[in-house]
Amino acid sequence: xxxxxxxxxxxxxxxxxxxxxxxxxxxxxxxxxxxxxxxxxxxxxxxxxxxxxxxxxxxxxxxxxxxxxxxxxxxxxxxxxxxxxxxxxxxxxxx
Numbered sequence: 380x381x382x383x384x385x386x387x388x389x390x391x392x393x394x395x396x397x398x399x400x401x402x403x404x405x406x407x408x409x410x411x412x413x414x415x416x417x418x419x420x421x422x423x424x425x426x427x428x429x430x431x432x433x434x435x436x437x438x439x440x441x442x443x444x445x446x447x448x449x450x451x452x453x454x455x456x457x458x459x460x461x462x463x464x465x466x467x468x469x470x471x472x473x474x
Contacts (some may be wrong), residue, residue, distance in 0.1 A: 394447040394461050403443045423463065 407413060424432070433441055438455040441450070447461035 383465055392461075393450040397442060397448045397460075399439070399443050400446045400462075404446060426457075429457065443464055 428439070442460050445460035445463055449459050449461050452459040
């Protein structure tokens with residue numbers, strides 16, 4: 380009858396809740412270690428700071444700063460983590 384065109388549907392990433400990250404966030408909140416207002420675009424840890432952190436910490440410790448895990452991403456990669464827990468606590472750890 381007619382030609383069928385091939386339509387590619389983009390695949391969106393899916394995420395799972397990181398229970399260890401959620402537990403860390405709860406501990407930080409209970410200890411009142413948070414900032415209510417900040418400009419995340421200017422205070423989030425950059426790649427270099429993350430690499431410095433990873434040089435002296437495990438991937439498990441790095442992952443605890445993230446509320447989500449990227450489904451299907453290789454373990455022990457930055458791509459496997461998603462949704463950082465915040466600015467003040469993260470900046471304390473990253474420095």
